[in-house]
Amino acid sequence: MYGIKTEWVNLKDRLERDEVEVFLRGFDLSLDQDVDYTLVIRDGVSPGASIVATCSKAKNVLKCFAVSKELRGEGKTSLLISTLIDKLFSQGIFHSFIFTKPANADVFLALNFKLIHSNADVALLENGIYDIYQALEQMKEKYQLGIEEKASLVMNCNPFTLGHAYLIEEASKNNQEVLVFIVEEDQSLFPFKLRYELVRKGVAHLKNVKIIPSGEYIISPATFPGYFLREKGERLRAYVELDSSIFGKYFCKSFNITKRYVGEEPFCQVTGVYNEALKKVLPTYGVELHEVARKVFRDVPISASRVRELIKQGELQDLKNLLPEVTLEFLNTSLGREIVERLKSSDSPH
Numbered sequence: 001m002y003g004i005k006t007e008w009v010n011l012k013d014r015l016e017r018d019e020v021e022v023f024l025r026g027f028d029l030s031l032d033q034d035v036d037y038t039l040v041i042r043d044g045v046s047p048g049a050s051i052v053a054t055c056s057k058a059k060n061v062l063k064c065f066a067v068s069k070e071l072r073g074e075g076k077t078s079l080l081i082s083t084l085i086d087k088l089f090s091q092g093i094f095h096s097f098i099f100t101k102p103a104n105a106d107v108f109l110a111l112n113f114k115l116i117h118s119n120a121d122v123a124l125l126e127n128g129i130y131d132i133y134q135a136l137e138q139m140k141e142k143y144q145l146g147i148e149e150k151a152s153l154v155m156n157c158n159p160f161t162l163g164h165a166y167l168i169e170e171a172s173k174n175n176q177e178v179l180v181f182i183v184e185e186d187q188s189l190f191p192f193k194l195r196y197e198l199v200r201k202g203v204a205h206l207k208n209v210k211i212i213p214s215g216e217y218i219i220s221p222a223t224f225p226g227y228f229l230r231e232k233g234e235r236l237r238a239y240v241e242l243d244s245s246i247f248g249k250y251f252c253k254s255f256n257i258t259k260r261y262v263g264e265e266p267f268c269q270v271t272g273v274y275n276e277a278l279k280k281v282l283p284t285y286g287v288e289l290h291e292v293a294r295k296v297f298r299d300v301p302i303s304a305s306r307v308r309e310l311i312k313q314g315e316l317q318d319l320k321n322l323l324p325e326v327t328l329e330f331l332n333t334s335l336g337r338e339i340v341e342r343l344k345s346s347d348s349p350h
Contacts, residue, residue, distance in 0.1 A: 004076065005045075006083045009038040009054075023051045027066045034058040039083055041076055055080040060088060060096045060216075065104075081111050085127070095128030097216075116217070117245050121238035124219075124246070132217055132246075136254040143212050151175035151259040151290075154218055154247070156304070158188040160198040160327050163263065163302035166295040168199075171261045172206045179255065181214040189308065189343060194330070202326040217250065219243045236270060240277035248285030258287055263294045266301065297321045311343050 010016050020038055021031045031038070035056040042049040053076040056064040062084055067076050088096055098108050105115060105123040113125040116132055126132065139145070151171045157164050171178045180203070182196045190198075192213070200211045219242065251257060260282060265271040278289050294301035302322050310318060320328060330336045 004041060004079060006039045006041055006079060009040055011035065011038055019051060020054055023054060024064060024066055029064065029066055031056065031064055032058060035064060037084070037087060038064070039080055041080070052076070053080060055084060057084050057088070057096075060093045062096055062098045065100070077107055078111055081108075095126065095130060095216075098125045098127075099123070100125070117242060117249060119238060119241050119245065121234065122242055124242060132250055133254075135215060135217065136250060139212065139215060140254060143210055145179070145210075145255050146177075147256055148177050149175075149256055149258045150177045150179055151261060152179045152181065152251070152255075152257045153261045154181045154183065154214065155199070156183045156188060157190075157195045157199050158304045159190045159307060159330075160195065160202055160324065161302050161304055161307055161322055162297075162324055163295045163322075164199070164304075165202055165324050166302075167261060167263050167292055168203050168209060169206065170292050171259075171290075172203075172209050175259065176208060178206075178209045179257065180209060180211050181218055181251075182211060183218060184214045184216070189339060194335075198326050198330060202324045217246055219246070236273055237277075240274045241281060244274075244277045244281035248282050248287055252282075252285055252287050259290055260287060261290045261292060263301075264291055266294075268303075268305070308343060311340055312346070314344065 009020055017031070020040065023040075024031055035058050038056040039054065040051045041053040043052045052071050053067040054064065055062065055066075055077075062081065065077065065080070085096065088094070098113060100108060100123050102118045102120070102123045105118060105125065108125050109115060111127075113127045114131055116124045116126055118124070130138075151174070153168060153171060155164055155167075168178065168180055180199065182192070182199055184192050186192045188195065196211065196213060203209050203211070219239065247260075252260075260278065262275050262278065265275055275289075275291060279291075282289050294303075296302065297318070300306065307319065307322050310316065310322070319331070323331075331340060
C-alpha cells in the first residue's frame with residue numbers, strides 16, 4: 001500500500017459531498033444522511049484526481065464502502081478500515097459495527113471483524129474490545145438475571161404512556177419475571193435517560209419487572225443503513241428480520257427468555273411489519289410471541305405518537321387519559337415544558 005493515502009472529506013462542503021455521492025451512485029449506493037466522517041482514496045495526487053475508494057462512519061457504525069472494481073484486492077479496504085478505526089480510537093470509541101451485503105462479509109472477517117448475524121440482504125459484523133457474548137454476560141451480571149424463564153418487551157417509550165404501562169402489567173400478571181428493554185439509541189424527542197427513568201418509576205410497583213437499557217445490539221432504525229438497500233420495503237424487511245434474529249439468537253438464549261410481548265399495531269406500518277417478522281422468527285428460537293390488544297381511549301389505541309401529536313397541536317386536555325402520573329408530572333417540570341415547546345415548533349412529532 002506504499003504511496004496510497006486516505007483523504008478526509010469535508011461533508012459540509014456541498015461540492016466535496018456531491019463528489020462522494022456521485023462516486024457511490026456508480027455502485028448503486030448512496031451516502032447516508034447520518035454519516036459524520038468520510039474518507040476517500042484518489043487515483044493520484046494532482047488536483048482533479050478521481051475518487052477510487054471511499055468509506056464513512058456514523059458514530060461507531062462503519063458504512064458506505066465502495067472500491068473501484070479494478071482496484072479491489074489491493075489493500076484499499078484494509079487501509080480505509082484501519083484509518084476509520086484509528087479515528088474512532090481518537091474519539092475514545094473502541095467498538096464498532098459494519099452493516100454490509102452478505103457477499104462482502106468475508107472481506108471484513110479477514111480484517112478481524114466477527115459476524116453477528118446475516119440474512120439474505122444484510123450482514124452485521126463487529127470489532128473491538130468486546131463482543132456480543134461479553135456484552136450480554138455483563139448485562140446478566142449487572143442486572144442479576146438468573147436462570148428462571150423470563151418474558152420480555154422491547155420499548156422506546158417516547159414518551160411513556162398508559163398503553164406501555166398496560167402492556168407491561170399484562171406481562172407481569174402472567175409471568176414470574178419480566179425484562180423490559182428500553183431502546184438506548186438517542187434519536188427520540190424524549191432522551192434515553194429520561195425515557196428509562198419514567199418507565200422505571202412508572203412500574204416500580206411491579207416487583208417482578210426489571211427495566212434494562214437495550215445496549216447496542218437491539219438495533220435502532222436510526223442506525224440501520226439505507227445506503228445499500230434502496231427500496232424502503234426491502235430495507236424495512238431486512239432490518240426487522242435482522243433485529244428479530246439477533247434478539248432470539250442471543251438475548252433469548254443468554255437470558256432464558258421464552259416469551260416476548262408486543263402490542264397489536266393497526267396503524268403504524270413499520271411496527272406492523274416488525275410484529276409479523278417476530279411471529280416468524282422468534283419461534284425458530286423457541287420463543288413465543290404474545291400480541292396483546294392495545295389499551296384504548298375513545299375507541300382509539302393509546303400510543304406515544306398520538307400523545308406527541310396532541311402536544312404538537314396544543315390539545316393537552318386528553319393527556320391525563322393517555323399518560324401515567326409519572327409522565328404528567330415530568331411534563332410540568334422545566335425540562336418537560338421545554339420538550340413540549342420544542343415539539344410544538346417542530347415540523348413533525350418524532
